[in-house]
Amino acid sequence: MFKIWLALASIGGMASLVAIAWLFCRQLLPLSRAIDKLGEWLGVIASWLVLLACLVSAINATVRYLISYSSNAWLELQWYMFAGMVLLGAAYTLKVNEHVRVDLIYGAISDRARHWIDLLGGAIFLTPMCLVMIWFTWPWFVQAWTLNESSSNAGGLIRWPVILLLPVGFVLILLQGFSEMIKRAAALRGFHQHEYAYEKPLQ
């Protein structure tokens, strides 16, 4: 019986999320702009991590070859940066609409229908997925933090910063997803001109 209530509650949650975005989109637009700003700002950090990771990796390889010196800290720093660019940059990527879609149908329908897909998809796919991910990864961070876990490799780095990136990344996507829902609802109701049309990403 409890399970049925839980299922009904989650459906109710999704519906009310759509309703909130729909009804209050005008009042929520400033919030959406603030979230977008945060995403942009973290996107800049994530972009910088690309260059830094390149330099660290190239220098590390050269130094190892020339004077046979290497430390696990440098190796681990590279993938910490990778985690950073992915998890801090994903929200910005969502904002500029560059997460790849299967556009067999999406490519052929009107802008309004696309806004509806993004609005409903945000509530049905993105929000529950982020919540579950946060629910799974947060206790893991707490554990790494309290036990002060660090890498088992000699000279390895402390673990909690990179594990913290996971729940933080999903919170950012959750927020950005809500911001997108507000903007789509506002666009559907005519308060907002949506700026990022979907294009397939370049390869």
Add this chain to the structure above:
Amino acid sequence: MMDVIRANLGPMMFAGLVLFLLIGYPAAFSLAAVGLFFGFVAIEMGVISHTYMGNLTFQLYSIISNDLLLSIPFFTFMGAVLERCGLAEDLLDSIGQLFGGVRGGLSYAVIFVGAILGAITGTVAASVIAMGVISLPVMMRYGYNMRHATGVIAASGTITQLIPPSLVLIVLADVMGKSVGDMYAGAIGPSIVQVALFCIWVMILSILKPEQVPALPPEARVLSGWPLALKCIRGIVPSGALIFLVLGTIFLGLATPTEAGAMGAVGSLLLAAMYRTLTWKLTYQAMSSTMRITAMVTFILIGARVFSLVFQGVGGGLWIEHMLTGLPGGQVGFLTFTMVFIFFIAFFLDFFEIAFIIIPLLAPAATKLDINLIWFGLLICANIQTAFMHPPFGFALFYLRGIAPPQVKSRDIYLGSIPWIVLQLILVGLMIVFPEMVTYWLEKPVTLDPAALQKQFDALPSVGTFELEGLTLPKP
């Protein structure tokens, strides 16, 4: 009723995946959502246990701590810098002049430059755009057939997929649990055959329909002798240096593919500085687009792992494997089916979606049928190449459309691509008939003492996620 559902969760999940992907919400999030939804249904029905979902954290961790995935931003960054640095322009100019006097000379030049650019980096956009901007106007001016000109440019841009150091091969190696070095070594043969096939086609054209591929008149060949040689050297020496920096260090074992990618990226920045095209704007654009592509790709992988964790848990993996190994004709039946399937699915799915969602489902069946995974991976790679070329969604055609002068009709671009798609399919066919093309370049397998190997595997800590990583224990 419940029992029927319980037994068929795998197929239902697969149907759900197709349905939800078709809606057009970003694939990464739909995938993860389908996975999690069915995960809770499966827990509810007692098919998988509560604790099984705890593997999610391991999956996430194994993605972000994967060294090989780091090569995605590195190679993408390298491509994004090279795209705008002027190297391709120099190469095309000089090699075009060199071959210009021959019938079909400009086509050969485009094919060779495509191959050289392919050996430096792995992005289709860079090659197609550069060649379209420089060679297409020249080819049009001197009376090349429009369909042939656009076709050869689009096709030569896509060969970078198969030529090492291609990002596609790195990702395939990772998904299949093979070494990138082996994947690259195996790709040498097919790459050579592909370039040869393209050249043979141009040669056939120049004999049968010489009016489609005229030689450049002498007045168009402004350079000759020493100035031409110097110009060629100016284009080829830096390319050679970059090729060594990336491929050489991998094959000599000096650097991992990831590090080679990083060195290539730094090298391309230096090259851009040498060509005096390095600006802060160019660098930041490259950084930012690289970051977005990396985030997009990695999230598809996250979504795919969430999906496949549950899919394996409810027995969907076995269902697919039974279906595929049960195909009539054994190996041949399996290969025919998968190749045709991938050719068509590539109309709708992007490479990374195919690599992360479809290939983990195919690889176990291939292993079971005793198919060499490197060979299988390269077949898939050669096959997926066509996806860049087929109308109406092919990226190569798309880029070409973007930069072609207005008198080039879309119709010409689309029709022009057809012979080249056929050539690529011939390559796939040849690779199936002559697997030696791949295996010749692979080192002979080292024979190991099975007992010692088993001991080592027993000593490995088990995390229970092995088969999902594309790793299978070798049969001792």
